[in-house]
Amino acid sequence: xxxxxxxxxNLTAQEGEFITINCSYSVGISALHWLQQHPGGGIVSLFxxxxxKKKHGRLIATINIQEKHSSLHITASHPRDSAVYICAAxxxxxxxxxxxxxxxxxxxxxx
Amino acid sequence: xxxxxxxxxHLVRRRGQEARLRCSPMKGHSHVYWYRQLPxxxxxxxxxxxxxxxxxxxxxxxxxxxxxxxxxxxxxxxIQQVVRxxxxxxxxxxxxxxxxxFFGQGTRLTxx
Numbered sequence: 001x002x003x004x005x006x007x008x009x010n011l012t013a014q015e016g017e018f019i020t021i022n023c024s025y026s027v028g029i030s031a032l033h034w035l036q037q038h039p040g041g042g043i044v045s046l047f048x049x050x051x052x053k054k055k056h057g058r059l060i061a062t063i064n065i066q067e068k069h070s071s072l073h074i075t076a077s078h079p080r081d082s083a084v085y086i087c088a089a090x091x092x093x094x095x096x097x098x099x100x101x102x103x104x105x106x107x108x109x110x111x
Numbered sequence: 112x113x114x115x116x117x118x119x120x121h122l123v124r125r126r127g128q129e130a131r132l133r134c135s136p137m138k139g140h141s142h143v144y145w146y147r148q149l150p151x152x153x154x155x156x157x158x159x160x161x162x163x164x165x166x167x168x169x170x171x172x173x174x175x176x177x178x179x180x181x182x183x184x185x186x187x188x189x190i191q192q193v194v195r196x197x198x199x200x201x202x203x204x205x206x207x208x209x210x211x212x213f214f215g216q217g218t219r220l221t222x223x
Contacts, residue, residue, distance in 0.1 A: 002153075031210070042216035043154075043202055086154065090210075096159050096167040097209065098144075103153040 003027050004089050006102035013109050019074040021105045023087030030097060032070050034061050035086040037104070043086070046072070077109045115140075115205050115215035116185075123221045124193045132188040132218045136205030143186045144212065145178060148200040157201075160186060193222045 004025045013019055023032070034046040047054050047061040049070070054061050058077075063070040074081055087102040116135040124130050136143050145157040156170040160180040171178065175193075180186040190197055200219050204212040 033212070035214070040219075043204075043214035045213060048210070088154070093167075093169075098156045098159065098167065098170075099146075099154075099212070100156070101146075101154040 002102070003100050004087055004102040006085075006087050006105050008105060009103070010106045011108070013077050013107070015078055015109055015111050017077050017109075019072075019077050019081070019107065019109075021072045021085050021087075021107070023070045023072070023102055025068050025070075025087075025089045025100075027089060027091050027100065029089040029091050031090040032063055033088040033090065033099065034070075034072050035088060037084045037086060039083075046085075048090075074107075077107075079109045079111050082108050115203055115213050117201075117203050117215035117218050119218060120216060121219050121221070123223060125223055126194060127192050130190040130193050130197070130220055130222075132190075132201050132203075132220070133185040134188070134203030134205075134215060135185040136203075137207075137213055140205035140207050140213070142206045142209045143180050144204045144206075145186070145188050146202045146204065148202065148217075150199070154202065157188070190220075193220075195222050198222045 007022045031050045033048050036044045049063050058075045060073040084104040084106050086104045088099040118133050141162050143160045146154045148154045158171050158178045159167040175191045177189045200217045202217045203215045206212045
């Protein structure tokens with residue numbers, strides 16, 4: 001079982017829909033990152049959070065430390081939101097902190 | 112303030128050749144991380160470096176792979192005698208404090 005699990009693997013939505021992507025992790029973490037990757041493109045860091053909730057524009061990220069669970073929400077989704085969204089848990093190991101990644105959720109938003 | 116710069120963006124090498132991937136961190140960042148993304152797989156940590164020091168190389172294959180981050184110049188990920196299984200996207204990230212990470216555009220290595 002992966003240390004970081006995302007669901008769903010693939011998600012198709014209509015423009016304007018509310019999107020939720022889930023991330024569960026099995027390790028103790030110091031922070032959780034949400035990343036966005038466009039096809040053939042680089043990786044953009046969306047959020048880093050260790051508790052509670054953060055909001056940036058139409059994106060909202062929440063984390064529940066006790067339940068080892070985080071969600072990424074997109075309100076009023078748009079075709080340009082189509083990308084792979086990756087959850088990554090930051091944990092201490094071997095004297096340094098490193099990121100452990102989920103396999104990503106591929107989001108397609110149709111017009 | 113330019114972001115994390117990786118070059119080349121695409122690299123094609125024949126089996127047995129050497130591949131050199133470069134990463135210039137953001138200005139003021141002294142922490143560099145390398146990650147590999149194999150086709151259809153998630154990102155995997157390879158190595159964490161600070162200026163002139165390797166802090167954690169637990170994700171690096173034992174042979175053929177090496178990384179450096181000299182006092183001057185970019186960080187280099189070097190793969191000797193490449194094989195088809197090395198074909199992947201290699202991403203670099205940098206940070207000022209070792210916490211927040213900013214990613215580059217990646218280098219897509221194809222071994223033919």
